[in-house]
Amino acid sequence: MTPAKGDWREARRQGARATLLATAWEMVREDGLAALSLRELARRAGITTPTVYAYFESKNAIFDAMFGEAAEAFAQTKVEPLDTADPHQNLVADATRFVEFCTSDVARYQLLFQHPLPGFRPSPQSYEPAVRAFELTRDELARNGVHDARHVDVWTALMTGLVDQQISNDPGGDRWSRLIDDVVRMFLAHCRNEP
Amino acid sequence: MTPAKGDWREARRQGARATLLATAWEMVREDGLAALSLRELARRAGITTPTVYAYFESKNAIFDAMFGEAAEAFAQTKVEPLDTADPHQNLVADATRFVEFCTSDVARYQLLFQHPLPGFRPSPQSYEPAVRAFELTRDELARNGVHDARHVDVWTALMTGLVDQQISNDPGGDRWSRLIDDVVRMFLAHCRNEP
DNA sequence: GTCTATAGCTGGATAGAC
DNA sequence: GTCTATCCAGCTATAGAC
Incomplete structure (x- = not known):
């Protein structure tokens, strides 16, 4: 002891x-x-x-610790259960949480999802929670009947695109984040029509 | 003289x-x-x-000149006429050009569309060609019956999302850029269903 | 663990000779 | 216009006393 x-x-x-x-x-x-x-x-x-x-031990060690905190916070957004029994509504809620998570702390978003620091690579330990969280999004998509890997990639592009435009062209506003509802409907209709 | x-x-x-x-x-x-x-x-x-x-006269003056060149190159991608008489195919071609333009020179893309240089703002003269080019995309969307400002915003989010994922998660590959066809179909179907 | 002091480097920008 | 020389500021990181 x-x-x-x-x-x-x-x-x-x-x-x-x-x-x-x-x-x-x-x-x-x-x-x-x-x-x-x-x-x-x-x-x-x-x-x-x-x-x-x-x-x-170094500046990069600080970034790595920050990356770990960011990844843990990201994973945390996935553990609180979504409210409804409707998979569609749950996906909207998941997307809303994601966009809120990203836009509420741009530096954290950039550290986690873009790679803006030449010479910095997060350690596997710091990275792991982010992978875990991404798996949960895959599950959420699967409950909506979305299994195709291409469709999953369209989903990540959609989410990233909303976040990116919101941050770059309307910081602090909701010009793109308010489109989540439309975008989820568009996405699910597409997946249903082209399985 | x-x-x-x-x-x-x-x-x-x-x-x-x-x-x-x-x-x-x-x-x-x-x-x-x-x-x-x-x-x-x-x-x-x-x-x-x-x-x-x-x-x-300064480092920022160099960045401004570079921004001007980037904006001019972007505008240039819009002047070569698109090939077909089919608006849908033209939109696909426009999107393909855009993604190619962005992914073929990441630094140029970041300078032009993200704002990664604290303290640097492009001059109006440097910025103008980019605005001009964006207007042409609006026209292309209009020829596809897309007029709603929200739909235009969905379009820019889609394009940015594809580019961003391609750059961040599959640099040099085509994992997201090959989804352009699907994504345009998804987008136009959505705009037709919810005018 | 915390300090003073400093090494060693890189950066943007300027003065002044030619 | 181009150079040498230099200023001044910033940075990460380390040595060594306490």
Whole structure:
């Protein structure tokens, strides 16, 4: 058994890590992923730059931890059960959650689904929750009778397209997110007609 | 009338500018937009850093000129006439050109349609060809009986989604670009059913 | 674990000679 | 227009005292 003293230390350590990550999220939300600097991160957290290295071995280790948090948050959006017994309505709800998840934190979306950081690849551990979450979307589509891999790809393109246009051309608005209903109807009609 | 000597000088100057821009495109294609550095640009072009400032007043001026070239190239994809008399087939051809244009040069696509450079806004002159080109897509949709603004937004989301997934998850392949046919059929059927 | 100090690099931009 | 030389700022990361 680990002694209690060690637990305290470890808890303190994890708390400090969490504080740094929260501060890092603040920064990338304000100025984009590329603008994360360890100096500014340390300054905001009230420590000095070298101390950051007591908690993360490199800048990429910070991004990896952030990626892990983002993937976990994404997986979390899938566990709360959808409300209705109607598969169509559940798919709409799933899409709504997805678009909301992405547009509510653009930096998180970019870190998770685009690859805007040259030289950074998430570790398998950080990546795993995202894969798990994607499987659940496949299940949701299957309950709507959508099994064809091509149709699944059309679905991901549709979701990404709505998010991308919303972020790029109407940030903070709902010009594209309000189209979810139409788009789901269009998609399911298409899959039914061309199985 | 401008004397011939001035014309030579001006032509030389424009040629040097063009060389620098071509080199800049090379660099951003290799390493992304954020990786453009004036030192490296000068090195590759065989001049020194201060000389770059003889042709562009700042780094953002270079990005603006690149944006202008990208917008002009985009407009150019719209002027070659589409082949058939069938509006549906023309829309497919238009979509194919668009996806090809975007996926064949990711950096150009990002510069033109996403906004990945904090602090950079294209000048109106550079932006104008892109607006012109978008109007032509609206016309193409109108010839297919699509007039509703919501439907136009669904169209742009579809195109962006295909491009985005193709770039992010199958670079160099055709996993999403080959879905254009299906997607256009899906879209037009939807617009016909819900006018 | 936290600090001071600093190495070592890269960046955009400018001064001034030629 | 082109150069050398330089300024000033930013960055990641490390050494070593405490």
